[in-house]
Amino acid sequence: MSKEYSEEHRQYQQVSKAIAYLSGHWNEQPGLADVASHVGLSEFHLQRVFSEWAGISPKQFLQFLTREYARQQLRNNSVLDTALSSGLSGSSRLHDLMLSWESMSPGAFKAKGKGIEIAYGIHESPFGYCLIAQTARGICKLSFFDHEEDQEGHEQELRKEWPDALIHRSDCNTASVARQIFDRDFNQQPLHLILKGTPFQLKVWEALLAIPQGQLYSYQQLAEKTGKPSAVRAVASAVARNNIGFLIPCHRVIRGTGEINQYRWGAERKQVLIVHEAVGIESNQATRK
Numbered sequence: 001m002s003k004e005y006s007e008e009h010r011q012y013q014q015v016s017k018a019i020a021y022l023s024g025h026w027n028e029q030p031g032l033a034d035v036a037s038h039v040g041l042s043e044f045h046l047q048r049v050f051s052e053w054a055g056i057s058p059k060q061f062l063q064f065l066t067r068e069y070a071r072q073q074l075r076n077n078s079v080l081d082t083a084l085s086s087g088l089s090g091s092s093r094l095h096d097l098m099l100s101w102e103s104m105s106p107g108a109f110k111a112k113g114k115g116i117e118i119a120y121g122i123h124e125s126p127f128g129y130c131l132i133a134q135t136a137r138g139i140c141k142l143s144f145f146d147h148e149e150d151q152e153g154h155e156q157e158l159r160k161e162w163p164d165a166l167i168h169r170s171d172c173n174t175a176s177v178a179r180q181i182f183d184r185d186f187n188q189q190p191l192h193l194i195l196k197g198t199p200f201q202l203k204v205w206e207a208l209l210a211i212p213q214g215q216l217y218s219y220q221q222l223a224e225k226t227g228k229p230s231a232v233r234a235v236a237s238a239v240a241r242n243n244i245g246f247l248i249p250c251h252r253v254i255r256g257t258g259e260i261n262q263y264r265w266g267a268e269r270k271q272v273l274i275v276h277e278a279v280g281i282e283s284n285q286a287t288r289k
Contacts, residue, residue, distance in 0.1 A: 006124055008053065008124075008125070008126040009124035009125060009126065009128065009129070011049050011052060011053040011126075012053065012125075012126055012127055012128055012272070013128070013146070014039055014041065014046075014049050015049065015050065015053055015054065015061075015272060016128070016146070016266075016268045016269065016272060017038070017039050018035050018038070018039050018046065018050075018058065019065070019268045019271055019272060020268045021034075021035055021038045021039070022035060022062065022065075023065075023267070023268070023271075032046065032047070032058060032059070035058065046058060053126070054275065054276060054279055055279055056279055061275055061279075064274065064275040064278050064279070065260065065271055065274075065275065066258075067257065067258030067259065068258070069258075070216060070254055070258035070259075070260060071257075071258040073214075073215065073216035074216055074217065074218050074221065074254075074256065074258070076215075098189075098190040098191065099190070099191050099192075099193060099209070099247060100190055100191075100192050100193070101138075101192065101193035101194070101195055101209070102137070102138070102192070102193075102194060102195070103194075103195045103196070103197070103202050104194065104195070104196045109196060111164065112162065112163045112164040112165075113162035113163065113164045113165030114164035114165070115164075116135055116162065116165045116166070117135065117136065117165070117166045117167075117168075118133050118134065118135055118140065118158070118162055118165045118166065118167045118168075119133070119134060119167075119168060119169070119170040119173040119174065120132060120133035120134070120141070120155070120158060120167065120168075120169055120170070120174060121169065121170060121171035121172070121173060121174030121175060121177075121178070122151055122169075122171060123171065123174070123175065123178040125144070125178065125181075125182050126182055126276075127144055127182075127246070127269055127272060127273065127276075128144045128145060128146050128265075128269060129144065129145050129146065129147075129148070129150075129151070130142060130143065130144050130145075130178070130245075131143045131145075131151070131154045131155070131158065132174040132177055132178055132181075133158055133167075133174075134173075134174060134177060134194075135194055137192065137194055138191070138192030138193050138194045139177065139191060139192065139193050139194065139244060139247065140162070140193075140194040140196065140243070140244070141158055141161065141243050141244060142181070142243075142244045142245050142246055142247055143157070143243070143245055143264075143265060144245055144246075144265040144266070144269055145265070146266070155169075161196070161243060162196075177191070181246065181247065191247065193244055193247060193248070195244075195248075196243075197238075197241065200234065200238060201238040201241055203226050203238075204222070204226055204235055204238035204239060205238070205242060205248050207222055207225050207226050208222070208239065208242070208248050208249055208250055208252070208253070209248060209249075210225075211249055211252045211253075213249075213277045213280070214277050214278050214280070215252060216252055216253070216254055216274065217252060217253050217254075218253070218254060218255060218256040219232050219235055219236045219239070219253060219255065219256070220232055220256055221256075222235055222239070222253055223235040236262075239253055240262070240264055242264070245264070245265055246273070250263070250264070251263060251269075251270045251273040251274060252274070252277075254274075260274060
């Protein structure tokens with residue numbers, strides 16, 4: 001298992017554990033000492049971990065997890081209207097990363113990957129372990145997990161998604177892709193995604209790609225943007241079937257109540273991703289002032 005992000009990975013595990021504790025003891029309003037004790041760190045060390053990993057203190061981090069903050073973001077998400085009305089295309093620049101994408105043809109979809117070679121790798125990342133898989137044309141899977149013993153399940157999932165493809169592990173093949181995705185200082189090259197889904201799923205994922213970093217949408221709002229306002233459950237199902245985490249930002253969709261849950265790779269990871277992006281936006285805005 002490649003270890004390009006060992007320190008950030010370790011810090012993420014501690015941050016995630018702290019968030020899980022806070023989420024489970026929200027009504028008790030635990031203080032820094034309580035959280036530090038649960039994580040097994042001193043208060044000073046916990047402060048330092050949050051500062052190094054997220055750039056903010058645990059108290060500031062929590063402010064981004066409140067329902068009030070989430071609901072405010074839902075009210076301020078008109079940017080998606082502009083993005084969609086301007087005409088979304090496979091080569092649109094919709095992330096901090098440069099992304100393009102293509103969907104598989106109906107024939108290739110039915111062939112279940114027959115004749116396609118897929119290389120995958122397991123890497124440490126700032127958000128836990130990740131599995132990255134790619135064909136000769138682009139990335140076809142990005143999933144996250146917390147424990148090494150979970151790796152086999154993710155490998156089996158990849159084979160189930162592409163049952164007739166030629167699949168082999170090659171960490172060295174995907175290492176540069178991991179750096180492009182997670183290392184902001186790395187020389188960015190365009191990342192190309194390969195999407196495999198039904199026409200409706202593709203439409204929902206296209207709408208997800210149009211949600212800017214730092215913005216949150218409810219499932220109802222996303223359904224409206226896909227032109228299917230009454231199909232909230234179907235939209236939620238399509239969101240849950242997204243196989244390319246982080247890059248196709250399904251973590252930016254939350255319940256209309258402001259609750260941050262329902263994430264394929266864990267509610268705590270979804271919370272961390274949302275806060276990480278929000279802090280990055282605020283930091284960039286402060287730098288420009």
